Amino acid sequence: MVLRLVDPSRPDFAQQIVEKVGQAPGFYRDAPIVLDLETLARWPAPPTVDFAGIRAALASVGLVCVGVQNGTPQLTEGARRIGLAVFPTIRPAGRANAAREPDAEPEPERPAARPSAAASAPSPQAAAPSPPVAPVKAAPPPRTRVVSEPVRSGQQVYAKGGDLIVLGTVNAGGEVLADGNVHIYGTLRGKAIAGAAGDREARLFCQRFDPELVSIAGLFRVADQIGPELVGQRVGVRIVDDALAFDRLS
Amino acid sequence: MAKVIVMTSGKGGVGKTTSTAAIGTGLAMRGEKTVVVDFDVGLRNLDLIMGCERRVVYDFVNVVNGEAKLGQALIKDKRFDNLYVLAASQTRDKDALSKEGVVKVIDQLREQFDYVICDSPAGIEKGAQLAMYCADEAIIVTNPEVSSVRDSDRILGLLASKTLRSEKDLEPVKQHLLLTRYDVGRVARGEMLKVDDILEILSIPLVGVIPESEAVLRASNTGNPVILDSENPAGKAYADAVSRLLGHQVEHRFPSEQPRGFFARLFGRAA
Numbered sequence: 368m369v370l371r372l373v374d375p376s377r378p379d380f381a382q383q384i385v386e387k388v389g390q391a392p393g394f395y396r397d398a399p400i401v402l403d404l405e406t407l408a409r410w411p412a413p414p415t416v417d418f419a420g421i422r423a424a425l426a427s428v429g430l431v432c433v434g435v436q437n438g439t440p441q442l443t444e445g446a447r448r449i450g451l452a453v454f455p456t457i458r459p460a461g462r463a464n465a466a467r468e469p470d471a472e473p474e475p476e477r478p479a480a481r482p483s484a485a486a487s488a489p490s491p492q493a494a495a496p497s498p499p500v501a502p503v504k505a506a507p508p509p510r511t512r513v514v515s516e517p518v519r520s521g522q523q524v525y526a527k528g529g530d531l532i533v534l535g536t537v538n539a540g541g542e543v544l545a546d547g548n549v550h551i552y553g554t555l556r557g558k559a560i561a562g563a564a565g566d567r568e569a570r571l572f573c574q575r576f577d578p579e580l581v582s583i584a585g586l587f588r589v590a591d592q593i594g595p596e597l598v599g600q601r602v603g604v605r606i607v608d609d610a611l612a613f614d615r616l617s
Numbered sequence: 618m619a620k621v622i623v624m625t626s627g628k629g630g631v632g633k634t635t636s637t638a639a640i641g642t643g644l645a646m647r648g649e650k651t652v653v654v655d656f657d658v659g660l661r662n663l664d665l666i667m668g669c670e671r672r673v674v675y676d677f678v679n680v681v682n683g684e685a686k687l688g689q690a691l692i693k694d695k696r697f698d699n700l701y702v703l704a705a706s707q708t709r710d711k712d713a714l715s716k717e718g719v720v721k722v723i724d725q726l727r728e729q730f731d732y733v734i735c736d737s738p739a740g741i742e743k744g745a746q747l748a749m750y751c752a753d754e755a756i757i758v759t760n761p762e763v764s765s766v767r768d769s770d771r772i773l774g775l776l777a778s779k780t781l782r783s784e785k786d787l788e789p790v791k792q793h794l795l796l797t798r799y800d801v802g803r804v805a806r807g808e809m810l811k812v813d814d815i816l817e818i819l820s821i822p823l824v825g826v827i828p829e830s831e832a833v834l835r836a837s838n839t840g841n842p843v844i845l846d847s848e849n850p851a852g853k854a855y856a857d858a859v860s861r862l863l864g865h866q867v868e869h870r871f872p873s874e875q876p877r878g879f880f881a882r883l884f885g886r887a888a
Contacts (some may be wrong), residue, residue: 517820519774520767521741538770538818556818 368395369436370425371403375416381424388428400430401454402446404438413439418446511547518543518557525563539579548572558582567606572616576602586611619727622734622862623752623790625776627768629739631760632797635833636855637736638666638842640756643859645700646844649731652691654723655705656748657738658713664704668840669694678706681718687725696845701730711744720781723751741771746779753782754791756824756862760798761809766818769794773819793824795858800829825858826869827851 374380388395402421407413422432434452435443443453510529518524518533520540525531531545536553543549544560551559551573562569562584569583577598580589583606593613601616624637634657641653655663658678664670669692675685680703694700703726706713726733737748749755755776759769776790777783783790796812803809816823827833830851836843844859846852853870860867 516777519777520770522774535820536818539767540771541774554817 368398368430369401369403371406372416372421373406375407375421376414380421381427384424384430385428388430395428395430398430399433400425401433402435402451404435404442407442408437408439413442416442416445418451419449422449422451512545514543517553520557528564545569555581560587561604571604572602574601576600581611583611619730620732620753621723621727621751622732622754622756623737623749624734624756624758625737625745625749625772626739626758626765627741627745627772628760628765631758631765632827632833633739633758634662634666634736635837635843636756636758636795636797636827637663637734638837639844639852639855640859640862641732641734642667642694642697642700642842643844643855644732644734644862645694645697647859647863648699649863650699650729651732651734652701652703652726652730653734653736654703654726655736656714656744657736658705658744659707659710660738661705661707663736664692664702665840666837666842667694667702669702669704670840673704676704676706677722678709678713680722681714687722711738711742711747714744714747716747716750719747720751741775745772746775749776749780749790751781752776752790754793754862756793756795757819757821758795758797759815759819761796761800761804761811761815763810766810766815769819773821792821793862794819794821795825795827796823797827798829799826823869824861825854827854827858 402418404416407416418432418435425432432451434454435446436454438446438453447453510526511532512524512526512529513532513534514524515534517535518537518541520538523542524533524544526545526547526549528546530547531543531549533543533549533551533553537543537551537555537557537559539556541557542560543551543557544563546562546564546566546569548569549559549561549571551571553573554575555573555578557578558580559571559573559578560580560582561571565584567584571581571583578590578593580587581593581604582588583604586606586609588611597613597615603614603616605612605614622640624633624640626633634655637653641651644651653663653667654677655661656677657663661676664673672692675690677690679685680687680690690703692702692704694702723733723735735748735752738744749772757769757772759765773792776792780790782788794816796815799812800809804811812823812826828850830843830849832846832849833843833851836846843849843852844855847856850870857867857870
């Protein structure tokens with residue numbers, strides 16, 4: 368998870384973090400944090416940042432500060448000195464497979480994220496309406512859940528925060544959901560939902576396609592709305608131009 | 618080591634009780650000391666099919682509630698010395714059974730018998746869940762039609778989560794598929810599901826395919842389990858299923874749906 372530092376010198380810095388984490392304590396527990404210094408780097412005179420203090424403030428709410436990114440050498444030197452990793456300079460983009468402009472991407476899966484107007488406010492005084500911190504983008508290692516038994520009628524399997532791999536079939540009346548991608552190596556006869564938390568880049572793949580319903584990030588189609596030519600085929604589903612697109616996989 | 622087998626299906630009318638009577642009798646015929654237990658409290662039928670309905674004094678609910686001793690409620694079969702029936706109560710409902718009471722009675726039966734066959738009521742509610750709770754193995758009775766297959770799928774899910782074995786993290790309940798009322802002619806015409814299609818959906822091993830037969834209803838009406846009729850295809854198919862349950866390798870008699878197969882021709886004449 369990335370925390371963009373906008374003005375770490377503000378006295379309510381720690382308080383803001385406590386509030387943010389308090390909105391979803393389970394979500395943030397033990398989350399690794401990378402401090403993004405891009406905003407600070409654009410200040411006319413980059414400030415001295417108390418990295419040890421920030422690390423302690425994060426630790427007090429259960430977050431683990433692991434490193435910094437997008438800083439100037441001068442900024443990162445302080446971080447390096449207290450043992451934080453310095454990550455290569457990258458733009459705070461989306462997932463590796465994101466095809467869109469990353470900054471145009473809304474982040475429905477980040478309920479706690481607030482729009483950051485701070486990037487255009489180099490002066491601490493002018494940044495009044497914006498919080499000094501704003502989580503920018505999650506980058507946790509996705510957790511994959513593997514299901515080796517058939518998913519039977521009435522059963523529901525949810526891979527929270529990651530991908531779901533089903534080795535067998537998903538039978539009619541069964542449901543598989545994942546916040547990430549869904550892969551089904553058997554026949555999909557039930558419901559499959561990828562991007563359950565709103566990730567529009569999530570995809571769905573299955574070896575034999577005969578679903579009751581497929582959905583990605585809230586867009587869905589029921590069996591009647593899916594062409595019969597896809598039934599029994601190897602199919603991939605994704606979002607293209609705000610609609611579900613079905614690809615036959617060769 | 619006694620084995621507790623539940624006959625279950627989710628859907629009603631697929632042949633659970635008929636199959637319980639046939640397989641219970643078949644196990645007794647092979648020398649296994651067997652008891653068939655009717656869990657369908659309030660809709661008691663197993664005693665009829667077993668032909669002992671005029672000898673029921675105490676029933677399963679009486680034993681669970683401590684109103685009768687197990688020995689008083691067990692009805693000995695007239696044909697086989699090693700076959701017993703534990704009837705359900707007709708005047709009570711499914712709430713009359715408690716999980717603790719059922720576990721206690723089944724444990725007592727385990728001590729006395731080689732096989733305890735539990736005839737589950739239809740549905741997925743308390744009655745059906747109690748019937749499967751103590752099971753070591755399950756026979757899923759399924760007709761070759763979509764609703765029956767879907768209900769069987771649902772029951773398989775419950776077997777994986779609502780049994781003593783799942784709660785104690787023991788080896789899962791061993792599952793067998795028993796296809797009943799299988800009509801080769803209708804399968805050939807595409808009116809019924811094929812064996813292979815059903816196996817593909819349910820993905821559990823097949824213990825037997827019982828052909829549709831008039832003899833089954835006749836047997837039920839007279840209280841003589843159809844397995845006693847060794848000339849009848851349904852009786853033979855049940856006997857094969859019993860062999861497979863006992864661990865013998867027996868070729869399936871109707872493995873494919875060849876319209877010109879022996880049974881199809883037989884059926885063609887009858888139609």
